[in-house]
Amino acid sequence: MEMIFLWESLGNWYSALRKKAHIYVTQHYKWDPENCHEVHLSITKDLLGDCGAFLRDGIDENMDGYTNNLAHPALAGLIVDFIYTSSSLSLRKLFPEVFLAEVPRVAVAIAATALKVILNKTVSLQSEVNLRVSTYTLVYLEILGLMKKCDTSMIHTEKTKSLQINWATLGSCAVKHKPVTMAATSSDIDLD
Numbered sequence: 568m569e570m571i572f573l574w575e576s577l578g579n580w581y582s583a584l585r586k587k588a589h590i591y592v593t594q595h596y597k598w599d600p601e602n603c604h605e606v607h608l609s610i611t612k613d614l615l616g617d618c619g620a621f622l623r624d625g626i627d628e629n630m631d632g633y634t635n636n637l638a639h640p641a642l643a644g645l646i647v648d649f650i651y652t653s654s655s656l657s658l659r660k661l662f663p664e665v666f667l668a669e670v671p672r673v674a675v676a677i678a679a680t681a682l683k684v685i686l687n688k689t690v691s692l693q694s695e696v697n698l699r700v701s702t703y704t705l706v707y708l709e710i711l712g713l714m715k716k717c718d719t720s721m722i723h724t725e726k727t728k729s730l731q732i733n734w735a736t737l738g739s740c741a742v743k744h745k746p747v748t749m750a751a752t753s754s755d756i757d758l759d
Contacts, residue, residue, distance in 0.1 A: 583649070583653065584649055584678075584681050585681060587645055587649045587653070587681075588678075588681035588682050588685045591640075591641040591642075591644045591645045591648075591682065592685040594644075595640045595641035596610070596614060596621070596641060597610070598610060607689060608690060611686050612690060614686055615683070619636070619713060621639065621641075621683065621686055622636065622637050622638075622639050622642055622682075622710075622713070623635055623637075623638065623639060627726070630722065630726075633722055633723070633726070636713075636723060636726070637675065637713075637717070637730060638730055641682055642678055642679055643730070645682065646674065646675065646678045646738070647737050647738045649678065650670060650678075650734075651666070651741055652738065652741045658674065659738060666738070667735065667739065668732065668735060669728070669735045670731045670734045670738075671731075672711065672714055673711070675714065676707050676710040676711045676714065677707065679710045680703050680706050680707045680710055683706055683710075684706075
């Protein structure tokens, strides 16, 4: 019955995910304070073109300078907000056994794809870029490939797994208490 609900409201689900992704993109990436379109375009191209920069959060100084792949606050916020704390569309509520201990890789890839959809909208001449399976399957598969690339390094495997567990813990705590608000080119992952 819950699976039927998800598929019956898939259009609403995509729309809600895209809207939340838009919020996290506008709040968590560094944009031009003058709101100049050309500057925004340049920033977005850098985020999309610099080996997955839109998914990274700097360097981990505690671990000999390894890149914080898949750790950008926009990704973390979108995952916790959409998967755990969204009222009617929460995947955690629909599938508690799946999302209890950690955020599954496919959910991380879906959230990362949604962020890329919104960033693509910034560089597109279209007024709207839709989150459609036919359009973004390759991006989604690319994100899964980046995660698989992280698995080739023990340090990055551990860091990614830790993020997935931390997001689930944070999201589960938010569900029990108050919701927590965390403040198109090929991508790549730096294995340092």
